[in-house]
Each structure stands twice: as C-alpha cells, then as structure tokens.
Amino acid sequence: MLILSSSAHNVNKTLTVPLKCSLSSTYYKTFSCACASNSRFGDVNVEPLLEWAKTSGIKGLNVRPAMFADGLRGMKAVADIKAGDLILSVPRQSAVYISPRQRCPFPDFIKPEYWTIAPWFIKLALMILHQKRQTDAPLAGYIEELPEHVELPFLWDDDVLQSLQYPHLIHQIKEQRAEWVRIHEAVTQRGLQPGQDAITQQELYWAMSCVRSRTFSGPYVGSTLRARINLALIVAALVLTNATLGLADLQQTLTAAAAVFIFNILYELILSRSAKQYAMCPLIDLINHSSTVESEVSYDYVSDSFIVTASKDYKIGDQIFVDYGQNNDGLMQYYGFSESNNAKDVYMMSNLLKWLEEVLHTSQKGLDALNDEGLLSALQTVTVERSGFSSETLQAIRFLIATSPSPDPSSTSVASTASSSNPAASSQRPSSFSAPGDAALESRLAAVLVHACNRELGSLGTSIQEDTAYLEAGSKRRGSAASSSVAADRIAVAFRLEKKRVLISCLKNLGVDYEALTSESRKSDRKAGTGRGFA
Numbered sequence: 001m002l003i004l005s006s007s008a009h010n011v012n013k014t015l016t017v018p019l020k021c022s023l024s025s026t027y028y029k030t031f032s033c034a035c036a037s038n039s040r041f042g043d044v045n046v047e048p049l050l051e052w053a054k055t056s057g058i059k060g061l062n063v064r065p066a067m068f069a070d071g072l073r074g075m076k077a078v079a080d081i082k083a084g085d086l087i088l089s090v091p092r093q094s095a096v097y098i099s100p101r102q103r104c105p106f107p108d109f110i111k112p113e114y115w116t117i118a119p120w121f122i123k124l125a126l127m128i129l130h131q132k133r134q135t136d137a138p139l140a141g142y143i144e145e146l147p148e149h150v151e152l153p154f155l156w157d158d159d160v161l162q163s164l165q166y167p168h169l170i171h172q173i174k175e176q177r178a179e180w181v182r183i184h185e186a187v188t189q190r191g192l193q194p195g196q197d198a199i200t201q202q203e204l205y206w207a208m209s210c211v212r213s214r215t216f217s218g219p220y221v222g223s224t225l226r227a228r229i230n231l232a233l234i235v236a237a238l239v240l241t242n243a244t245l246g247l248a249d250l251q252q253t254l255t256a257a258a259a260v261f262i263f264n265i266l267y268e269l270i271l272s273r274s275a276k277q278y279a280m281c282p283l284i285d286l287i288n289h290s291s292t293v294e295s296e297v298s299y300d301y302v303s304d305s306f307i308v309t310a311s312k313d314y315k316i317g318d319q320i321f322v323d324y325g326q327n328n329d330g331l332m333q334y335y336g337f338s339e340s341n342n343a344k345d346v347y348m349m350s351n352l353l354k355w356l357e358e359v360l361h362t363s364q365k366g367l368d369a370l371n372d373e374g375l376l377s378a379l380q381t382v383t384v385e386r387s388g389f390s391s392e393t394l395q396a397i398r399f400l401i402a403t404s405p406s407p408d409p410s411s412t413s414v415a416s417t418a419s420s421s422n423p424a425a426s427s428q429r430p431s432s433f434s435a436p437g438d439a440a441l442e443s444r445l446a447a448v449l450v451h452a453c454n455r456e457l458g459s460l461g462t463s464i465q466e467d468t469a470y471l472e473a474g475s476k477r478r479g480s481a482a483s484s485s486v487a488a489d490r491i492a493v494a495f496r497l498e499k500k501r502v503l504i505s506c507l508k509n510l511g512v513d514y515e516a517l518t519s520e521s522r523k524s525d526r527k528a529g530t531g532r533g534f535a
C-alpha cells in the first residue's frame, strides 16, 4: 500500500493530509491537451483511458503515460516541470475509494454484515469486481486499463520462492497464500449474496493483487468541505425556521446549533486520529516507484481530490516517480519487484543466536537474564540495517560477551578472555550494557557482529558475484522472449542480491571490505581449482 503524503520533505512518516488550496482550473490542461504525440502505449491504446479521464474530471499537466525500459508502464514528463508544480489531480469520486465506516455500497452484491468485517483491501477488491460486472460502470474506463496479470510472489512455484534465499519473506508469502485462500472461501461462502455469479479464486486474486499494488492510504480527514457546508446550511435553515416561527427561544436554538457543530467536529477529530482512507487513483497509479524522490501524493480537502505535485524538477521525457514508502520486503511481496540500493531496506536475520553460539558459548542462565529484561527477542528477530544492528541487539550481545564462560582457555573464541578479564561481569545485569563498554569489549562486539554477517552471507547458497553474473547474463539475453518463470527467477535473484548488499554495507560499517576479501579468496580458489557453482 502506498502512502498518501502531504509534505514534500518527509517521506518516512505516515503523513497528515494537507488542506492545500486547489489551483484555478485555467492552470490545468487536460490530458488531451498535454501532448499530441504517440497515442499508443506499448501495445495498449491509452486514448480511451485518457478520454475517460477527461470526462471524469481528472486533470493532468505536462505528464502522460509511456513505456520505459524493460517494458515498464509509467508516466513521463511531456514538458519541463518545476518542483512544486501540480501534475495530476483526480476527484475523489473518480477514484476507487473507501473511508472508515463506509456502508456497503452494493448490498445486492455483497452482504452488508460481511462488508462490515472485511479488511480494507477486500472491500476495494470487491468494488473493482463490482465495477467490472456492471455494463455501464462509472469507473469502467479505469478498470479496463488495470493490468491483466499482476505477477506477485505468492503465485510463484515453491522452488522460485525458495530462491529468494530469505526465510523471513518466504514465511510471510506462504502466510499470505493461506490467508488469501481463506479470504476467497469467506467471500464466496459468507459475503456474496445468493443469486450472484460466483467469484472465482483467480478473479478475486487479480482484484486483490491490483489493490495491494496500487492503493494509496493516508489519515482520514473527516467529511469533505462540501458535506460540512451542507451540514451548516441545514443547521442554519433549522435555526431560521425556529426563529421565524417562534418555536423555541433564539438563544436555546443557537446553543443547540453550536452543540451539533462541536459534536460533529469532535467526533471527526477523534475518528481521524485512528482511521484511514484508502484510494486507487486512475493515472496516479501509473506512476512507478523510486525511493530517491520524495513522496508527493496527497488528498486536497478543498477540491476533494487526490493530487500529485512534483517534488523535484523534471526535464521533458523524464520518468515521473513517487516513493511508495516501502523497504524491499514490502515491494517484493505486494508489488513484485525490489529496488536497487533502497535506503529503507533491511535484513531480517533469524539465525543470529546460532552464529553467536559458535563464538560465545552462551549459557541458559545468560539467555534467561536477557529474557527477564525483554532483550532475548533482540537476538531472535534481528533487523540489520545498512548502518548496523539495533541498540538492543548490541546491548544483548555485549552482555553475553561479558558474561560468557570460557570453557577452553586455549580457545580462539571472541569471548575467551571476557569473563576472565572482568570477573565482576558475571554478576551484572543486561541493563548495565546499554552504553558502549571499554575498547576491549567493543572490539569483541565488532568481531562477533562481523562473524554473524559473514556466516549469514556464507549460508545463503550463492555469492553476490554469482547473483550479479546471473543477472548480467540475463540482461544480455534481453529481447528474446523470456518465460514468466524466467522473469520470476530474475526478480528473485535481484531481490536476494539486494539483501546481500544490506549485509555487506553493514560489514563495511564494521570496517570490513567484504567484496575485496571475497575477491581475494576467489582468486585463491581459482588457483586451487575450487569454488562454488551457481545454485
């Protein structure tokens, strides 16, 4: 799910929805004016979509759908664009949209009691399917342009899934598979009204995949400006009628009117603090992701529209991007791709305890002490960032190093001198290790972390060089018709390469040039005639 943002300077937060003033209509050009060039969009004709967009009040300025490298659809600038320029505006009623507590919009299609309990992405998927089933659906022009297939990893064969080499995501994707089977059963058995055509698993999966890869979400801002004005007019009319007919004391009437207003505003304020709105916006959802730009999709309260403003200058022909606000796990699972050098990417290391035990001789007593202080989980579910490990993980490892017994005085394990150099450490609690210790302890900590990263990298089945070579060989073959399983393979290899890069950056921050080291060892492997094949 993509994040609706308001600030051009802050993409990491789930942002508040702005009350931006909409620009005057003369500022906009509609798509038909924006560019007279190529009306073909790869092998798809975009003209019907743009015609529909125009009649639906969607406005675009100096942008147009286009095909980019690797046959990827996206949006390009058809004139120079300045940072801060409005480039797209989609009225809320032209989007597939749900707000909190929205009533079932089609009780003859889906049972209202199921609608109430359905999560947001099922609701949006059902809205798409409902539109698809109608002959004169208002959003037909949009629905027809949704991709026919959305190739997400939950559809991959198990062997391709395993080639992600990343148990954390493989587990989540398997859970998603099971969840989506249950959702299909629930929709068909408890959601669909009797007499309606069955919803096949393929249909529902397609709709849910579109939703998961194209929805923007943001905080709910309460009623639209128009709804608030309508409420004000109704209350004013009641006050006037009362006053004219002398039905009640004027002061009492005004107090009651003020109470209605305050209640309404407070109610919406409370609702907007926890609730979210979700929207699939035609044309906006043709914009591809890059984490190098700042997020620009926001909800404009005054015009009741979703808008995109450029967060940087674009030259004519440039591709327009937004930041989907996801690390590579999220991008892979719900968007079907990973991004090279994604700054938000992390590596979830599930084997840390195993690697620690190789060098630390951890005792049950030590692990229990960590558990008592809520720190054991920092060794079990470990998020490794490019910059390093979390402060909790460092604290827990410091404690283990300082308190590990040394079973073998001749051992080369990094903890072998820890307890002997600091006999008081064994009586210390984990809470004493939140801050960096002396130079000896910190250097042992670094050695343990380097060991863990090296062991993790070594356990992955392929090296970074093998993954790179596989992708490069595939790029040379580009142009030959690649089957979808080959495409999935490449997507999986690109993903696991990025995960290795996270660990390598982490090692770099620990002072280890992993690539230089492995290239040395490859040279000696070659001399010795050894080395690994591609798995």
Ligand SMILES: C[S@@+](CC[C@H](N)C(=O)[O-])C[C@H]1O[C@@H](n2cnc3c(N)ncnc32)[C@H](O)[C@@H]1O
Residues within 6 Å of the ligand: 072, 073, 074, 147, 213, 214, 285, 286, 287, 288, 289, 290, 334, 335, 336, 337, 339
């Ligand atoms: C919101 S849509 C963007 C428009 C999409 N390209 C289309 O043709 O409809 C999101 C999908 O676009 C593709 N996509 C977006 N950004 C990408 C990127 N940086 N690299 C590769 N694919 C990307 C993925 O397939 C993703 O599921």
